Amino acid sequence: MKLGQLALAAATALAMAVGLTGASAQDKGLENPRSAAFHSGLEGKKVVFLPLSMGFDLTEGWAARMRNQAKRLNYDFQIRDPAWSTDAGTRALQSLISEKPDLIVAHNPDIQSYARLLAQAQAAGIKVVQINLESNTQTDSYVGADWTEIGEQAALAVVDKCGAGKGKSTKVAIDTGVPTAASDVFQLDGIYRVLKKHPEIQVVSQQATEYNAEKARSIMETVLQQHPDLCAGIGIWDNQDTGTASAIKAAGKSDQVFLVTSGGGNRVGCENVTNGNFSLYISYNVPLQGDLLNQEIARLLLSKSKAGETKTMYFNPLTLITKDNVNQRNCWTLDDIK
Amino acid sequence: MTNTPRSRRLASRLLGSQEGIVFVLAATAFVVFALALPGFATPGNLVSLVRSVSVLGILALGMAIVVIGRGIDVAMIATMVVSVSWAFVIARTGYPLAEALVIGGAFALVAGILIGALIAYGDVPPIFATLAAGSIIYGLGRTFFFTLEMQNVPPGNDWFDFIGKSRVLGVPVTVIAFAVLCALAHFALTSTRFGWQTYAMGSNPNTARTTGVPMRAMVIAHYALSALVAYVAGLILASSASAINARLYNSTMIYDILLVIVLGGIGLNGGAGRIRNVVLGTIFVGILLNGMTILDVPFTIQNLVKGVVLLLAIVFDSLVNPRDEQTSQQGDL
Numbered sequence: 001m002k003l004g005q006l007a008l009a010a011a012t013a014l015a016m017a018v019g020l021t022g023a024s025a026q027d028k029g030l031e032n033p034r035s036a037a038f039h040s041g042l043e044g045k046k047v048v049f050l051p052l053s054m055g056f057d058l059t060e061g062w063a064a065r066m067r068n069q070a071k072r073l074n075y076d077f078q079i080r081d082p083a084w085s086t087d088a089g090t091r092a093l094q095s096l097i098s099e100k101p102d103l104i105v106a107h108n109p110d111i112q113s114y115a116r117l118l119a120q121a122q123a124a125g126i127k128v129v130q131i132n133l134e135s136n137t138q139t140d141s142y143v144g145a146d147w148t149e150i151g152e153q154a155a156l157a158v159v160d161k162c163g164a165g166k167g168k169s170t171k172v173a174i175d176t177g178v179p180t181a182a183s184d185v186f187q188l189d190g191i192y193r194v195l196k197k198h199p200e201i202q203v204v205s206q207q208a209t210e211y212n213a214e215k216a217r218s219i220m221e222t223v224l225q226q227h228p229d230l231c232a233g234i235g236i237w238d239n240q241d242t243g244t245a246s247a248i249k250a251a252g253k254s255d256q257v258f259l260v261t262s263g264g265g266n267r268v269g270c271e272n273v274t275n276g277n278f279s280l281y282i283s284y285n286v287p288l289q290g291d292l293l294n295q296e297i298a299r300l301l302l303s304k305s306k307a308g309e310t311k312t313m314y315f316n317p318l319t320l321i322t323k324d325n326v327n328q329r330n331c332w333t334l335d336d337i338k
Numbered sequence: 339m340t341n342t343p344r345s346r347r348l349a350s351r352l353l354g355s356q357e358g359i360v361f362v363l364a365a366t367a368f369v370v371f372a373l374a375l376p377g378f379a380t381p382g383n384l385v386s387l388v389r390s391v392s393v394l395g396i397l398a399l400g401m402a403i404v405v406i407g408r409g410i411d412v413a414m415i416a417t418m419v420v421s422v423s424w425a426f427v428i429a430r431t432g433y434p435l436a437e438a439l440v441i442g443g444a445f446a447l448v449a450g451i452l453i454g455a456l457i458a459y460g461d462v463p464p465i466f467a468t469l470a471a472g473s474i475i476y477g478l479g480r481t482f483f484f485t486l487e488m489q490n491v492p493p494g495n496d497w498f499d500f501i502g503k504s505r506v507l508g509v510p511v512t513v514i515a516f517a518v519l520c521a522l523a524h525f526a527l528t529s530t531r532f533g534w535q536t537y538a539m540g541s542n543p544n545t546a547r548t549t550g551v552p553m554r555a556m557v558i559a560h561y562a563l564s565a566l567v568a569y570v571a572g573l574i575l576a577s578s579a580s581a582i583n584a585r586l587y588n589s590t591m592i593y594d595i596l597l598v599i600v601l602g603g604i605g606l607n608g609g610a611g612r613i614r615n616v617v618l619g620t621i622f623v624g625i626l627l628n629g630m631t632i633l634d635v636p637f638t639i640q641n642l643v644k645g646v647v648l649l650l651a652i653v654f655d656s657l658v659n660p661r662d663e664q665t666s667q668q669g670d671l
Contacts, residue, residue, distance in 0.1 A: 055487040084588045208637030213579040218390035222631045225386055226377040239488050243579040
């Protein structure tokens with residue numbers, strides 16, 4: 001027993017001595033091995049972004065965020081811009097598969113075109129994150145809006161304004177973008193899920209605008225000619241719906257037609273809420289998406305698991321912007337986030 | 339009974355030319371839509387019908403002059419979006435919008451003159467010259483002039499709304515602009531030396547050259563003119579939609595312009611066609627698009643209908659205006 005106690009005392013003394021030396025070392029801080037591993041694990045890696053096209057608020061916003069992080073953490077960040085051509089995007093993806101970067105961030109023009117190539121890229125060991133527009137293939141990660149939820153939110157707002165006896169009529173017009181994009185197919189599903197429960201709402205027009213504001217304008221002008229008592233419009237994207245809104249304004253029906261649209265929350269979209277062009281603007285918040293994207297890029301680059309081994313996804317929260325909460329916090333400009 | 343020969347003559351005149359056939363088709367489509375769709379033949383809808391295609395019609399006017407002179411300008415959309423977008427970007431940096439618009443117009447003019455010079459002095463076939471020029475102009479714009487494709491009209495310039503949004507005596511200014519430009523182009527083609535020489539160049543370039551038509555100057559004038567027309571169309575477009583989107587360059591708009599030209603009956607061989615052909619083609623496309631929008635026809639089927647109509651028009655064009663050694667040329671479409 002005594003021997004045991006002695007040993008314990010000695011051990012305690014030793015521990016204290018070590019502790020003291022330790023304490024003196026702590027004056028200059030402790031090296032965090034995890035920080036070093038984090039930085040060295042990312043340095044020199046190669047990330048390639050394949051957007052629909054550069055040159056509009058969403059892709060420029062994400063790219064600005066990703067470029068910042070790449071600079072901070074010393075990895076290579078490149079953009080392959082197919083300029084709205086699905087063909088050029090497919091070719092870029094094919095050449096990326098042989099180039100073998102560490103990670104591809106893909107923005108899908110529709111749910112089919114890249115689906116098989118993204119699976120091939122993962123089979124070749126390249127990790128794949130999809131941003132905001134999904135394909136049919138689930139990859140390592142997806143970050144972005146839940147289009148079904150956007151459709152539901154838009155439809156709920158419309159039901160609230162145009163349900164039986166609430167608006168001038170129960171007529172609603174829908175302006176879609178490109179019929180095969182994830183934003184169209186899933187959003188329409190969300191819209192009709194809600195409208196099925198409200199059979200009094202009448203969809204009087206559902207036309208594709210090809211994301212073209214002038215086409216959206218002339219479609220809405222024609223629809224208003226046919227249905228002067230139109231109660232609401234649901235648009236699929238703020239960039240095109242400036243045209244929809246200007247047709248409604250030109251007809252002098254801004255107070256009557258409730259226009260819902262969605263977008264990245266750029267200041268330009270917010271300006272349209274302030275001046276009454278958009279009644280409700282569902283924002284999927286590009287700076288937030290950019291940050292989530294950065295987190296996923298770092299996580300996947302550091303992860304030891306193979307490409308395609310674990311699949312995760314995150315639908316980011318939406319902000320419903322109306323005249324009441326259109327402010328600096330909810331709206332951004334490219335210069336702010338660069 | 340006595341009327342039969344005259345009506346038969348009328349029928350054969352109508353069906354003997356492409357213009358006549360398209361006229362009959364347009365009239366038929368109009369009557370069918372008017373009877374079948376309750377809201378079609380209302381004054382309000384007819385105004386919005388013409389308005390929705392008047393930008394297309396204006397672009398087709400520029401294209402028509404080039405095509406009659408035996409050229410083709412597929413760079414029009416590039417010129418349009420880049421010059422107007424650039425003007426807006428300049429205005430947002432603090433210049434008054436009016437000055438910025440002059441700079442944008444000057445850019446369009448210079449681009450047109452350079453394209454014309456390439457064709458006139460470089461002997462490059464117009465289709466290739468303008469195809470390449472289009473991507474150069476667009477590339478320059480995207481690289482040096484603006485980052486974002488979508489340019490809103492700079493705020494605080496309410497007067498700019500006038501050309502695209504307002505009405506005079508109930509008629510949209512856009513439609514009036516189309517009518518005025520049609521009248522100007524008609525006058526230029528039928529009553530000026532410029533017009534006669536354009537027809538001469540189109541129907542037989544060699545004879546035109548030997549009889550003293552200043553070919554090179556005329557070619558440059560044609561492309562400068564179509565670039566300016568494209569700029570004007572771009573301004574109207576931007577004013578009516580409150581924004582211009584450079585992505586139009588990647589859309590099917592240039593084919594829609596050719597659709598109007600060919601449907602209206604302006605042969606791609608050059609030397610033939612009048613402004614009334616442009617008006618006819620524009621109105622026919624307008625009737626089709628408006629009717630299909632009211633019927634709520636899905637997007638893919640609308641494209642299918644447009645494609646089939648264009649194909650039929652081109653087939654008919656080559657039957658009515660057959661190609662031979664005299665009329666075909668290198669680089670001919």
